Amino acid sequence: MTADAQAAVTAAWRHESPRLIAALTRVTGDVGLAEDLAQDALVAALSQWPHEGIPSNPAAWLMTVAKRRAIDRFRRDAVARREAESMAGDLREDTRSADLTAAVDHIEDDVLRLMFLTCHPVLSPESRAALTLRLLGGLTTTEIANAFLVREKTMGQRISRAKATLTQARVAFEVPQGEEREARLADVMAVIYLIFSEGYAATTGDHWMRPELCLEALRLARLLATLMPDEPEVHGLQALLEIQASRMRARRGPDGEAVLLEQQDRRRWDWLLIRRGLAALDRAEATGRAVGPYVLQAAIAACHARARRAEDTDWVRIAELYDVIAEAYPSPVVEVNRAVAHGRAHGPDAGLRILDAVAGNPALAGTPLPGAVRGDLLSAKGDRAGAATAFGEAAALSRNETERRLLQRRAGEISKTM
Amino acid sequence: MAVRYMVFVKMREDVGPAPEALQRAMGEEMGAAFAAGSMIDAGGLGGSAQSTEIRLAGGEEMTTNGPWTEAVEVAGGYSILEARSHEEAVEGARRVIELHKEHWPGWEGSVEVRPILGGPDS
Numbered sequence: 142m143t144a145d146a147q148a149a150v151t152a153a154w155r156h157e158s159p160r161l162i163a164a165l166t167r168v169t170g171d172v173g174l175a176e177d178l179a180q181d182a183l184v185a186a187l188s189q190w191p192h193e194g195i196p197s198n199p200a201a202w203l204m205t206v207a208k209r210r211a212i213d214r215f216r217r218d219a220v221a222r223r224e225a226e227s228m229a230g231d232l233r234e235d236t237r238s239a240d241l242t243a244a245v246d247h248i249e250d251d252v253l254r255l256m257f258l259t260c261h262p263v264l265s266p267e268s269r270a271a272l273t274l275r276l277l278g279g280l281t282t283t284e285i286a287n288a289f290l291v292r293e294k295t296m297g298q299r300i301s302r303a304k305a306t307l308t309q310a311r312v313a314f315e316v317p318q319g320e321e322r323e324a325r326l327a328d329v330m331a332v333i334y335l336i337f338s339e340g341y342a343a344t345t346g347d348h349w350m351r352p353e354l355c356l357e358a359l360r361l362a363r364l365l366a367t368l369m370p371d372e373p374e375v376h377g378l379q380a381l382l383e384i385q386a387s388r389m390r391a392r393r394g395p396d397g398e399a400v401l402l403e404q405q406d407r408r409r410w411d412w413l414l415i416r417r418g419l420a421a422l423d424r425a426e427a428t429g430r431a432v433g434p435y436v437l438q439a440a441i442a443a444c445h446a447r448a449r450r451a452e453d454t455d456w457v458r459i460a461e462l463y464d465v466i467a468e469a470y471p472s473p474v475v476e477v478n479r480a481v482a483h484g485r486a487h488g489p490d491a492g493l494r495i496l497d498a499v500a501g502n503p504a505l506a507g508t509p510l511p512g513a514v515r516g517d518l519l520s521a522k523g524d525r526a527g528a529a530t531a532f533g534e535a536a537a538l539s540r541n542e543t544e545r546r547l548l549q550r551r552a553g554e555i556s557k558t559m
Numbered sequence: 560m561a562v563r564y565m566v567f568v569k570m571r572e573d574v575g576p577a578p579e580a581l582q583r584a585m586g587e588e589m590g591a592a593f594a595a596g597s598m599i600d601a602g603g604l605g606g607s608a609q610s611t612e613i614r615l616a617g618g619e620e621m622t623t624n625g626p627w628t629e630a631v632e633v634a635g636g637y638s639i640l641e642a643r644s645h646e647e648a649v650e651g652a653r654r655v656i657e658l659h660k661e662h663w664p665g666w667e668g669s670v671e672v673r674p675i676l677g678g679p680d681s
Contacts, residue, residue, distance in 0.1 A: 145646075152646035156595075195650075197657045249594070356641065360596030367594035413600060413639070 146191035153190075153199045154183045155279040161203050162276050163251035166314055169211060172258060173304035176276065178214075182207040252277070253368040254314050256361075259303075260329040263310045268303040269332045270339070275300055277364070278357045288354050289339065326369070330378050330435065333361045337382050341389075342541075355386050366421065376425035377436030383418030384442040387411040399547040403451040415446045437466050456486035473502040477510050481517070489522040509535035513548060520555055529555040563599075563641055563675040564648040567634040568655060570668030572606055572626070581662035588654055589638075597651060601638035632668060639675070648672050 158179055165175035182203040196202040259272040271289070274280045280288075286296035317325045340354025362379040369375045391405035400406075422443055425436045441462045448454040463479040476499035484492020496518065500511045512535030520528035532552035539545040577585075592598035607625035614621045627633065642648035652670040659666045 148644065148646040149650065152644060152650045155643075155647065156650055195653070197661065353643075360641075363596035364594055367590075417599065 150186050150190045153195055157200045157203055158279040159277045160248045163255040167251050171308055178207040178210050181210045253316055256329055260332040261312050264303050270336050271299050272303045273332055333358050359386050373425040373428040373430050374433045374435045376421045377439045380418045380421035380439035381435055381442055383414045384446050387414035399543050434470050460486040473499050473504045477514055481514055484518045489518045492518045509538040525555050565673050565675050566638045566652045567671045568636045569632040569634050578663055584658045584662055599639050599641055603636045607633050
């Protein structure tokens, strides 16, 4: 088989795999088995499609093959013979009646259930992210391992364990209702945000960003927003990620160095993504329902996105939005960001007052964040010696090589002008 | 790595309106692609009768209004896809042809898939 044909088959399979795995999980009740069956279908496609051509309806072809394999497997399992017969009956009937394209609504429900499954709280946050990328993003274990900078073997084990945990815990394949719904939806959104942040901030390693993770998270956020259009926070999450992703080109200089928001060349922002982000924010507000942290953060991101020049930024509005966030969702990191906003809106002293009140918080100990902000506020105030010291301290605490260089550069620049 | 692709759907201009079944199927397909996050923009294009071309040749600027009677096929619509590989974009575009084949007997035309250089993460 030529490499081209193989790539075409893999692309078609990847396109269908989340829906395939989701439907198979509903039918078999076992996400691990569902993935194996989907892989079997890929193997069959790789052997047949290069000769016969990609079928006009790849989804239906793959599903038919996967279901046939499911019946074979159940039959082979002699112990479970009786269940196998009834299951095989169900599957056959389903195969006969189901025109997959006609059952799209049904399938989309399954995809949403699959998202709630891979983001289930019985799993650790890292496992949720890995399994979501694997089953909903269609990424290979190698790709996920590379994205999270862990060895392939480690990632493979993490994914296998996660699937086993879900099976052992007999986690239901459903979209939770009632009281549980809100918390579980928050878990799903947190996983998508974690994947995005891991790519955007790249807390470890020597790169400032891993864009492939950002774009995968963006796809997941878009998918979730389409599947749950009545939830304002889901649109808020999409809006936030679209707008943050719009800056990817601009936040990296020609030599790979980090460029902060206010220094970015805004012509290099991705205005198509900004337009999509602002539209998603409008949809969130149009639901008329109470908004939460993602909509508020998206509203802040939108203030930046609407400013064609850094000096046009509506910092007073941003400071107000941070006040709302700090009130509803207090956290040390929010306070630090609020200090930045108030520093810009109402002068460096206003920012320093907020920063001083939170700087001793143990949650910030050992992180470069307070030092970086203090350096920024002191430099705006004209206290160059204080700013240089603060940037230097922050640089010493940074775990990311690019961020460290940025902080060292700022410390150096301030010292030079003294 | 993700690249953005511009997809043009090209056909003769005298084919008349698309059958309702095709419009419905295309609507579903595009809805799914938007949902999956792989299609980020799409639109139909006005006919060549609504087009204007400004050409520079031999130092002379010349403005011509459509229709282009000499053109065999013109772009009738476009979409912008975000794909992880060229094959993935091609697969997304190929479905447009499959749907035309299924719902518009006798239709002839093409889709053209071209990477947009300097994409979202370049």
